[in-house]
Amino acid sequence: MNIGLVDFNWSGHHTVYNSLLCTYLSDVGHDVTYITADKHEKIKQFPESIDINKISQPTIAMDNFKVSMIESQYKKYNLVGEIKGICDKNQIDILHYTYFDYWPLPLFAFLRIHPHDLPPIAGTIHRDRFTTSTPQSIAHRVFYSLTQMAIDSLLSRDSIHIVSHSGNMERRITQSVASATEENITTLPAPTPDKDHDIPRSEAHSILGTNEDLPTILFFGNHSYEKGPDLLAKSVREVTHPLQVIYAGPEQEFKSEDIDSWKQKSPANVKIINRSGYVPDDKVDAYFAAADCVVLPYRRERGISGPLRRGCVFDTHIIGPEASDVGEIIRSNSLGQLFQRNSVESLSEQIDVFCENINRYPRSEVRKYSKEQNWKTVGKQIETLYTELV
Structure with a gap:
């Protein structure tokens, strides 16, 4: 398979998750394309055999949640178009958003306009903020409600699947999103690395x-x-x-x-x-x-x-x-x-x-x-x- 992985986050957990997945998939013979924001120094943790595609991620001011989230979602929508271009160029068979948390709305909007332009999608949710019953503000409540709606619509497509990291999270999502079932959401653990050194x-x-x-x-x-x-x-x-x-x-x-x-x-x-x-x-x-x-x-x-x-x-x-x-x-x-x-x-x-x-x-x-x-x-x-x- 030609497999595409997408993540613009370089924090410790995300880097480990993505590098281990890329390493395994490459080791067993798949062609792997990793789509990310920039070539961070941690890129050395990734195997040389994969194709790394850099997309410039626009800077977003985060001092106002309502404004920054609207801006972020709009810019992510544009990024989906760039990701599609990489998928077409590399003939990607499956696209995995390994940090799916903030992508449902942009993907929903893109697929409404271009319903057949992306390969099957897997999305790993790290934290299901959208299922909370006590959002921080009205702006958060609106955003979480829209995210639920987007996920509901996305999961109604046969070609989209959600990955959660815990049974609790899977239960919350299936209770909050009408179209979420055991058929389109799977709980898989985040991968544990080997020891780099066996140190007494x-x-x-x-x-x-x-x-x-x-x-x-x-x-x-x-x-x-x-x-x-x-x-x-x-x-x-x-x-x-x-x-x-x-x-x-x-x-x-x-x-x-x-x-x-x-x-x-x-x-x-x-x-x-x-x-x-x-x-x-x-x-x-x-x-x-x-x-x-x-x-x-x-x-x-x-x-x-x-x-x-x-x-x-x-x-x-x-x-x-x-x-x-x-x-x-x-x-x-x-x-x-x-x-x-x-x-x-x-x-x-x-x-x-x-x-x-x-x-x-x-x-x-x-x-x-x-x-x-x-x-x-x-x-x-x-x-x-x-x-x-x-």
């Missing part, structure tokens, strides 16, 4: 310059409000056991200065290590190899987690929020512990429980989950889906 824990701590004698908790990823790095900082102030907390990843709403402030407020038994900023690819594995536990103090209910999957590759215990997609994955696969979402007290309690029982947690279920989500296994499942659509 002691060596990982040596690489990072951290104390291997202390229980080590890792917060990895961008320091955004919804990911709750501040909740973790507040919770460890109440922990009674000695431990160290490593913050690694790019700044967002929370800056390096905030982590330094949290460090100053921490009790003597808690050591906070500030490694905010870009983490080079060759250092990522060291962080997870050094960690005894990956904590996901997320405020958000929807969406999955790249650090969860990477942690499982290293047989690492996971603590995450219940009543969330991440919590469902942790609970149903016995990957670790759950805390009450948004509760500092609950998270603190679970961290204390972990520290007290650090050597008693079996890692067999974590290892099993990682194996089941391995990129080759998931790649085969997605390849099968493509074959059915074509």
Whole structure:
């Protein structure tokens, strides 16, 4: 097959997802075209055998949701036309929007005018914001309603299929979108990468310059409000056991200065290590190899987690929020512990429980989950889906 993958996002989760899919599909003999915004430095993670097509993505001011979303959707509509041109040139058999979340409306509009101009489409939804019952504003409510309408129309076509990453998400979509059924929406896990390096824990701590004698908790990823790095900082102030907390990843709403402030407020038994900023690819594995536990103090209910999957590759215990997609994955696969979402007290309690029982947690279920989500296994499942659509 000639397979096209589309994603304009270069954040960690998206890069891993796309590079693993491209690698698998290329390895098993398919011709792969990757359509993206620019040749980011992370392009080196992609196999040289694929055809990378760059489309200039227009800059959109995001200070006003209503204006920026209208502008974004209009410009994405124009991008669909450019993507069609690449599909025609490369004779694409199946087109996979691997970050489908903001494409339903542009695709709906394009296909209303050009109903037969695109190949069969798979669309991976990472977070189903459009199913929320409590949107942030009237503008959000209108946009989410229009997105639902667009998805409903798109799914009524036999040649479009949605991929979700969790059973919770699939249930919400089928409940919210009339034409969504088990025939046109499939839950497939995001692929788990192999270890880049098999690093012993002691060596990982040596690489990072951290104390291997202390229980080590890792917060990895961008320091955004919804990911709750501040909740973790507040919770460890109440922990009674000695431990160290490593913050690694790019700044967002929370800056390096905030982590330094949290460090100053921490009790003597808690050591906070500030490694905010870009983490080079060759250092990522060291962080997870050094960690005894990956904590996901997320405020958000929807969406999955790249650090969860990477942690499982290293047989690492996971603590995450219940009543969330991440919590469902942790609970149903016995990957670790759950805390009450948004509760500092609950998270603190679970961290204390972990520290007290650090050597008693079996890692067999974590290892099993990682194996089941391995990129080759998931790649085969997605390849099968493509074959059915074509």
